[in-house]
Amino acid sequence: MERQRVQELEAQCIEEQPPACTAGCPIHLDVRGMMDHLRKGDFASGFGIVARFLPFPSIVSRICDHPCELVCKRAEAGEPLRINDAERACVDHGFKASALPRPQRAQRKRRIAIVGAGLSGLTAAVDLGMKGYETVVFEAKPEVLGRIRDWKRPPLPASLIETDLEVLKTVGIVVRANTSVGDDEVTIASLVDDFDAIYLGLGSRPVLDHSIDLQLDESGRAVIDPLTFATSHPKVFAGGCHRYGPAVYSPIMSLHDGRYAAMSIDRMFQGASLSANRETQGPYQTRLFTKTSVYTALPAIVPAEMAQGYSAAEAVEEASRCFPCHCLECVKVCEYLAHYGSYPKRYIREIYNNDCIVMGAHKTNRMANTCSLCGLCEAVCPEHLPMAGFCQEARQSMVQKGKMQSSFHDFPLRDMAFSNSDAFAMARHQPGSTASAFLFFPGCQLAASSPDHVAAAYQYLGERLSGGVGLMLGCCGAPAHWGGREDLFQSALGTISAQWNDMGRPAIITACSSCYRVFKDNLPDLPVSSIWSVLDEIGLPPVTLGRNLQPLAIHDPCTTRQEEAVQKSVRNLLNHLGVSPIELNEPGLTTCCGFGGLMSFANPDVADKTVDRRAKDSDADYVTYCAMCRDNFARRGKPAMHILDLVFGKTENPAAREDPGFSRRQENRARLKNMLLREVWHEPMIDEQDLPELNVSPKVHALAEKRLILLSEVRDVIAHAETTSEKIRDSKSGHFIAAFRPHAVTYWVEYSLEGEGFAVHNVYSHRMKVGTDQPS
C-alpha cells in the first residue's frame, strides 16, 4: 500500500472537515462543539469553548457580526441558528473566570509594541502575551477599546467591558494610554528600535507618522499582506480597520486580523515560514457535506427579551435545532462502517498503520476483512471514496505479507476448492453438439441453493438458443478475490479462460451476478451476458403455476450496482411473471445481504446485522436474483425467493424455502453434477461413496452450520474413529468423543451408535494442534 495513495484516499473523506459555521467564522470558533454543550444545558462547557476562541468573550459575544449565521445549514431546513445569541448565552449563563485561558508561564525574551488599543490591537496583544511575550500597548486616548465603549447597538455595560479587560492584567500587558505614536517622544521608528516587532492597529485613518519607510496605498494606509499581515517593513505588521477603511466595521474581522498578525509575529520569532500552511485561515467554504433534506424545517427561537438575550431554556431549545452537521453518509447506510464507531478517514489510517506494523499485534485485520466490498459507501459518498477497493487492497497486502488470519477465509476457500474439484466442476458442449455458440455458467451458489433450477434453466437455454449451448460448472473465483488471495483467484480465472478457449470462445451466460462482475472486470476477452438479459430477450418459458402471489419487494444483489441493463431486464421479467415489485431503493443504492466480501466469515455478527437491517426495509417478501442473497435472507427468517423460483419452482410458497446451509450446498452441487451427467450427457457418474447414515438433529445441524463444520467432516471424524478406535468413551452419557484433523482444523464429534448409522450429539472444532501423538 503506497503511503501517498493512502493519504489521497484519507483526504477524500470529508467527515473531519469543519461544519459550515466554523469554516465561515473568521477565527473558526467551534460552534458545533458549543451547541453540543448547550443542547445538554452545559453552559459552563459552552463558555469554555467561547473563551478558548474569543479573547474578550463578553464583548465579542454581543457585538460579533456573525457571518457564521449566513452559512448555517439549518437555513436549508427552517431558519439558520442564532449562533451569536447562543454564544452570548454561554457567557450570560456559564461565565466563570476560572474557565478563562491562562498565559503560559515561560517568559520569552522578545518584546512587541502594539499601536492602537482597538479590538485588533488588543487581540494581538493578548494572543502574544498568552505565549509569554512582553507586550506594550500604545493608545492615544485615555482608555482602551474606545469604539466598543461608544457602541450603540445596544450599548455595552461598562462593567462587562471591565470584566473582559481583566485579561490584560492576567497576561501582564502594559498599556501606555494617552500616548500618541508619531509625536516627538514615541514614533514608529523609535518603536522599531526599541522592540522586536510592531503591530499597527491604527484604525481606518491614514499613517501620519512617516518616521520609517512604509509602503502606503493611495489613501495613505499601510499596504498589508492579507495572509500574513506583513507590511513592507520586516518588523512591522498591521491589520484591523486599517485594512478595510472607514466604510465597514466588522468586529470579528478585527479580531481575525489581530490574531493572525500575532501568529505571523510568533512565526517570525521562531524563524518559521510566514506563509506556509495558512490555506484555511479566515473564512472559507467547507467541503463537509450534510444532508439536510432529512430534517423537518424549524423556525429559529427568538429571545423573548431581545435586549436580555436568551434565557437558559431558550438557548437549550435553540441549540437543539443544531443537527449537528456531519457527513457520515456512508456510515448511515453500512453496518460495517457503523460497527467500528468511526468513519472511513480514520479506518483508512488504522488499516494502513496495521499494514505497516512489523512487530506487534495486527488489531485491525478483522476490520479490513469485515467490509462486504459492496460499494454502497462509494455510491453515497459525496466524494465517491472507494472504501471497498481500499479494503480489498489491504487484504491482498495482508496475504502477501503472510499476515492474513487463516481462520477468516479458510472455510469459504475450501468451499471454492470443492466447487472447482471433480466433485462439481465440469465443462461440456450441449449433448449431440461439438461446438458451443453459448456457454451457460450458473455459478456455484445457485447450484448449491437450487440445483433443479440450474438444470431447468440449462435445458431451456438449450432449446431456445441455436448454435449449441455448452455448460460449465465451477466457481468463478470470487471468494479468493474477496479474500485477497490473488494466486487462487488468477488460477481459477486461468482454468475458466482455458476451457472457454477450448470450447471455441462461446458467449458466456451467467446466472450469478458475482460471476458476471468477476468475468466483466477480470476477463475482458470473454463476451459475458447475464441470464436475465438473455431471458428478457428470448422470453420466458410458459409459467403454469397459478400462484396467488403476495406483494414482493425487489432486492438487487450488490454486484449489480452498476448494471442498469440487468436491473431493468429483471424488472421486465418480473412484470411478465405478473409481479410488480416494490422498489426498496434506487437499484444503484442496493445493500449487501451479508455474504459479500466474505464478511460473514470474518465477522458473522456484523454480517447478521447487515442482512437483518436489509430485511427490515419492507414487510413484503423479497424477490432477488442472487442465490446467496436469497439464502441469507432465508437463514435470518426473512421470506425471500429467487426469481427462478417463480419460473421453474414447483413449490407453492418458494419464499418459505429454508437456507440449505453449508453442508447441503456442497451436497447439492455434487448431486447436480451427477444428475446432469446421468440424465443429460448419459455419462458415468462420479463415484458416490457408501456413506454411513447420520442422524443429526436440527439443533446440532444449526450448531454445525454456525461453527462452519460440514456433515462431510463429521462423517470423516466418525469414520476415522471407527476404523482406528481412536475415540474416547464418556461413561456418563455412553457417547463417544472423537477428533480428526483433515487440514488446519481439528474437528470433534460426540456421537453414539444408532442402528446402522450414528447419532451426532455435538460438534466443535479448534485450530490449535494438540498433542504430538494425536492423529493429524
Place this chain on the structure above:
Amino acid sequence: MSDEQDQAPQFICGKCNIPLSMGKVSVAYMGNSFEVDLLRCPQCNLVLVPEDLALGKMLKVEQALEEK
C-alpha cells in the same frame, strides 16, 4: 478434577480401554507451542479437548496468535 479419584472415571480411551488422566500435553499454533494439563490416555496419549476449552480459552489464544 480434585475429587476425580473418589468417583468412577468418566472418560475411557476407546483403544486402550483405560481411564484418561490429567497429564502434560503440548499444543501448538502458528509456530508457537505450550504445555497444558489435559485429560489424555496415559498409554496411547489420545487427548480429550472439551468443548468449553476449544471454544473458550483455546479460541482466544488462537485469535491472539493470529493477530501477531
